Amino acid sequence: MSHTEIEITAELVRDLLRDQHPDLADHLLRFGARGWDSQMWRLGDDLAVRLPWATQSADALLRKEHAWLPALAPHLPLPVPVPQHLGEPSERFPRPWIVTTWVPGEPADRAPATRAEEAADALAAFLTALHRPAPEGAPVGRGRGGPLADHAEGFAEQLASATGLGLIPDPDAVHAVWEDAVAAPEWAGPALWLHGDLHPANVLTADGTFCGVIDFGDLCAGDPACDLAAPWILLPDGAADRFHRAYQPTADAATLRRARGWAVLRALGGILIGDAGVHGRPGGKPTWGPPAHASLRRLIATAR
Numbered sequence: 001m002s003h004t005e006i007e008i009t010a011e012l013v014r015d016l017l018r019d020q021h022p023d024l025a026d027h028l029l030r031f032g033a034r035g036w037d038s039q040m041w042r043l044g045d046d047l048a049v050r051l052p053w054a055t056q057s058a059d060a061l062l063r064k065e066h067a068w069l070p071a072l073a074p075h076l077p078l079p080v081p082v083p084q085h086l087g088e089p090s091e092r093f094p095r096p097w098i099v100t101t102w103v104p105g106e107p108a109d110r111a112p113a114t115r116a117e118e119a120a121d122a123l124a125a126f127l128t129a130l131h132r133p134a135p136e137g138a139p140v141g142r143g144r145g146g147p148l149a150d151h152a153e154g155f156a157e158q159l160a161s162a163t164g165l166g167l168i169p170d171p172d173a174v175h176a177v178w179e180d181a182v183a184a185p186e187w188a189g190p191a192l193w194l195h196g197d198l199h200p201a202n203v204l205t206a207d208g209t210f211c212g213v214i215d216f217g218d219l220c221a222g223d224p225a226c227d228l229a230a231p232w233i234l235l236p237d238g239a240a241d242r243f244h245r246a247y248q249p250t251a252d253a254a255t256l257r258r259a260r261g262w263a264v265l266r267a268l269g270g271i272l273i274g275d276a277g278v279h280g281r282p283g284g285k286p287t288w289g290p291p292a293h294a295s296l297r298r299l300i301a302t303a304r
Helices: 010-020 058-075 116-130 148-164 171-183 224-234 240-246 253-278 286-303
Strands: 029-034 038-043 047-052 083-087 097-101 192-194 203-206 209-213 220-222
Touching: 010 029, 010 038, 010 047, 010 083, 038 058, 047 058, 058 083, 058 097, 116 192, 116 209, 116 224, 116 240, 148 171, 148 253, 171 253, 171 286, 192 224, 224 240, 224 253, 224 286, 253 286
Parallel strands: none
Antiparallel strands: 029 038, 038 047, 047 097, 083 097, 192 220, 203 209
8 A cells, every 4th residue: 555545534543543552542633734744633632643644755754753852852942742652554554653742832834933032042042952963873864964065956946946936036146145055164073963854834933932843854963054044944034143142052154154055945945835835736835935035035135
């Protein structure tokens, strides 16, 4: 049975719980969200069930979270979904799945951070805590945390697509930010733990600041510049400088240059996904466009 042949329903999720975790089977079950790789169903007030559905790689991502996140979570200052149980493949559902803690909050693409100082401090504290040397055997990212130059082709394609759609007012300025980032010296320090996918839909807000971080499927070890794109993507105007003062140890100039390149990549992807959502194209998410446009505007303004 391929992933495209599996219809995930509340009945299926409850059957899986009855088979492998019957103590949870009678909890209230509600559909939560559908991501790129997995579906999430809220279980009671405090738990969630995540099941792979859209990609074959989702199985490995869920197993990775189950293996590594419980040890990392206690050291992080923001709530994250901590795996509690691993569901093994069965005849009913031939793929692994996990039960995690539920993290309350609203995704930042729908409810952006508005309290700039509090949000900058919260994000800096989270990444300061996460960015520790990873142990031998830590997972390698899916194109995250490695050399920025490896993404040159993807950058060129995204910029051309977004420009062709009339979404980029000044493509030369975007290209200049990218070229400066690629020219920066590569990371020479130890491979650090990275979230790897800090876009607005994976960071939660409440009362104008950040209250949680979700979806650690791209957890990996590598160059912290990948995650240090986050202040350009997630924070309100003028808050990036406060983030950089609070983040420890202070990032060197080369790392900040690379981070701007990662932010450009993230912004272009968000702009294209947002435009697809506005026009009803597959995979589109209209809420991704505004924060991505704001990020690109900030990056260009700072470069100038």
